[in-house]
Amino acid sequence: MLKRRTLLQGVLGGAVLSGCSSGPSTTAPTVSPQNPFQVDGAAAVDVVIGDEYGGFGAAAYRKKYAGASVTPKLTAxxxxxLLPRFATGTPPDVVLSSGDGALDLGRLVKDNQLSDLSRLLTAPSWDDPNKTVKDQLLPLLNAGRYDGTQRTLNYIVTVYGLWYSASLFQRHNWDVPRTWPDLLALGTDMKAAGIGPFIYAGTHPYYLLELVLTLAAKSGGADVLKRIDNLEAxxxxxxxxxxxxxxVGELAKRGLIAPGSAKYDHLGSQKRFLAGKAGMLPCGNWLENEMKGQIPADFALTMFAVPALDTSxxxxxxxxxxxxxPFLVPAKAKNAAGGLEYLRAQLSQDVAAQVSSESxxxxxxxxxxxxLEIGSALRSARDLLAAAGDQTIAWYFDTWYPAFANEAAAATGQYLAGGLQQSEWTARIQAAADKLKADDAITKYRRG
Incomplete structure (x- = not known):
């Protein structure tokens, strides 16, 4: 499956602070809504991060615990x-495992190296002691659960959809499609206007599989994907x-695929789209960061949600x-209480707003x-997320079983390029899923 690191513009700046520590206190602090983990305010917190924004919580932590040394270390x-430190029982207190050089979390979970973060979720939030941390979060915690236990807290939210130029739509008086038949009709209008309606990265066919799974879930509900994740027969x-x-196959049957799509990589397809050669592009909301400096000033880059198959x-x-x-607190962290408290700060409204504003x-x-004052691209993703409420769609097999996900994506690319019939697509992926399920050498996970 395609994995790409989102580019960042934020800088660590004042968020990375250090101070002198007078050493750990001999008296344990009292548990309170302001200090639910009995943090020693003079104890250092060892923070290691894969991206700059992971250090933004340091300023809030340092403000509250002036005697603590908090110096997030950024590393690619x-x-x-870190693996040598895990092996010797001397890991950091909190880690942001992000970027191209992320940790193998499945291995760390299997080796019992990660703390249960349920205490964090049930603790009073940094902003409001009358609400828990979990109350302040979107319903996306399953990504960090392993066999029902919360081992990581995944911090960044990526919204997937179809991108378009709002200015192009305005010039042609086109409406954002509400159903898949509407999208096909729009594609026909785009083709008549000399624009390749739909473009995708053919060398990364996961985008097509993403489209299929989203359509399936919108039509049949979350259980459709839960059965896929659980490798059900x-x-x-x-x-x-x-x-x-x-x-999705109708796009090809009706000639609505922009010429050359099957051969483009992600950058090639995105450049063609931004040059006005195509009207719609499936991608996550990292697109704006990735193509910074290449988006025309009057493009009005905007996302719309994948439309439903029908009106019901x-x-x-x-x-x-x-x-x-994912953020994590190692099981053998020297200052686990400080690690949990750091995450509580990172999950505050002010720090999260800083992350969105700067990254x-x-x-x-x-x-x-x-x-926040943000551009049309992130603003559209934010508004779609707010409108979705609790109807967010997610699956996890691509993270749990990446080799299988690659097989499913490759089959989808072949299907859209005319190399497979629909029945062959179904048979190939189901056979691969059945083979995976029967392979006892691969650790299996299950959604509840």
Whole structure:
């Protein structure tokens, strides 16, 4: 499956602070809503991060605990630096495993190296002691659960959808499609106007699989994807999955694919789209950061949600959302209480708003990006996320079983390029899922 690091513009600046410590206190602090983990305010907190924004919580922590030394260390080599520390029982107190050099979390979970973060979720929030941390978060915690236990808290929220130029739509008096038939009709109008309606990165066919799964979930509900994640018998033969792959296939059957799409990589397809050669592009909301400096000033880059197959979907506001960038507290952390408290600060409204403002990304903190002065791209993703409410769409097999996800994506690319019939697509992926399920050498996970 395609994995890409979102580019950042934020700087660590004043968020990375250090101070002198007088050493740990001999008296344990009293538990209170302001200090639920009995943090020793003079104890240092060892923070290691894969991206700058992971250090933004340091300023809030340092303000509250003036005697604590908090110096987040930014590194692009998390495995090289941290695996030896895990092995010797001297890991940091909190880690942001993000970027191209992220940790193998499955291995760390299997080796019992990660703390249970349920205490964090049930603790009073940094902003309001009458609400828990969990109350302040979007319903996307499953991404960090392993066999029912919360081992990580995935901080960055990626919204997936279809991108378009709002200025182009305005010039042609085109409306954003509400259903898949509307999208096909729009594609016909675009083609008549000399624009390749739909473009995608053919060398990264996961984008097409993402489209199929989103359509299937909007049509049949979250259980469609839960059965796929749990490797249930016949999950890929579900009628909603069948309808979804057929609907995506209509793009090719009707000649609505921009020429050359099957050969483009992600940058090639995105450049063509931004040059006005195509009208719609499937991608996550990292697109704006990735193409910074190449987006025409009058383009008005905007996202719309993948439209439903018909007018009576199970999830009317369904939106594919993925929580990434996992924070974790090692089980053998010297200052685990400080690590948990650091995450409580990182999950505050002010810190999350700073992350969105400076890195141009959304976070798991509910409403933290509201009211910020942001561009049309992130603003549209934010508004879609707010409109989705609890109808967020997610799946996890691509993280749990990446090799299988690659097989499913490759089959989808072949199907849209005319190399597979629909029945062959279904049979191939279901057979791969059945083979995976029967392989006892691969650790299996299950959604509840």
């Amino acid at each position: 080599q998390l495995p090289e630096e 016949g999950a890929w033969k579900d009628e909603h999955v069948t309808r979804a792959i057929a609907a 979907p199970a999830l009317v506001s369904g939106l594919h959302v993925a929580a990434t960038a 141009n990304q959304l976070t798991i903190v509910r409403g933290a990006a509201d009211g």
